[in-house]
Amino acid sequence: MAERTEHDSILYFSVNDQIVSTTDVEPEKDSSKKFPRDNHAYAKNIKVSTNGITFDFVYGRKTHKIKTDLRALHDISNLMAAMIASIKLGLSSDLVVKTVNDINIEVPYWNVRxxxxxxxxxxxxxxxxxxxxxxxxxxLANYQTTGKRYVVTEGFIELGRSKESRYLEMAEQIVRCADVLVTSDKYLWSVVADIDLEFNAIYTESAKFFTGILLENLVDGDVVLLEGSLPASVLREISE
Incomplete structure (x- = not known):
């Protein structure tokens, strides 16, 4: 891809991408195909909290402090891509950084209540x-709490041929990051149980029973991750 780009094209590589990070890119000797160090960009000193993410945005020889309401690590690469494109289109890095820091973003996920x-x-x-x-x-794993960490989910849409590997990956992450799983996804429940027989995985046939299970078990200090679309009654009845 690097060798086929037109002059003055913008290439943005995310080092989190397994393919990019394990591929040796050797541009042609033509100066238009080289990657000047002044154009390198990366994030460092990343800190994630319940209020969002802060990090140092390094672009060329300048370092900028970034503070955003975004909370997922993968949002950083998306944000940096937009920032780099804006700078390449003629905006100053200082203006781009100020704009990002001044924006109040209402994220549609991880709403804490x-x-x-x-x-x-x-x-x-x-x-x-x-x-x-x-x-x-x-x-959830990084959320400071004195109680247990719950995961509540109905499961996932059809994942095709990758279903088994995806479920195994997610089940392993659940066991690492949480203390209790409440689900109506029998396959997810069985994979978690196979990984750790002592893990508290609770299966119920329908999401309508989630409320009763949670009200019976939740105590002060517990944190509950509600993953995916759930019946409105569940959120309503376990909210303060």
Whole structure:
């Protein structure tokens, strides 16, 4: 791809991408195909909290402090791509950084609210896809709490041929990041149980039973990740 780009084209590589990070890119000797160090960009000193993400945006020889309401690590690469494109289109890096820092972003995921009995609810009902779920589990694991960490989900849409590997990956992450799983996805429940027989995985045939299970078990200090679209009654009845 690098060798076929036109003069003055913009190439943005994310080092988090396994393909890019393991591929040796050797541009042609033509100076228009080289990657000047002044154009290198990356993020460092990344800190994630319940209020968002802060990091140092390094572009060329300048370092800028970034503070955003975005909370998922994969949002950083998306944000940086937009920032780099804006700079390349003629805006100053200082103006781009100021604009990003001044924007109040209402994210449709990971909305934190108070729940019953002194619990905390993390509403990730915007969607339920494997990538977003894995990030949400990391967010849950890093959430400071004195109680247990719950994951509540109906499961996922059809994942095709990758279903087994995806479910195994997600189940392993659940065991690492949470203490309790409540689900109506029998396959997810069985994979978690196979990984760790002592893990508290609760299966129920329908999401309509989630409310009763949670009200019976939740105590002060517990944090509940609500993953994917759930019946409105569940969120309503376990909210403060």
């Amino acid at each position: 108070e729940g019953v009995s002194g619990t905390i609810l993390i509403d990730d009902g915007y969607n339920a896809n494997p990538v977003g779920f894995m990030e949400a589990l990391k967010y």
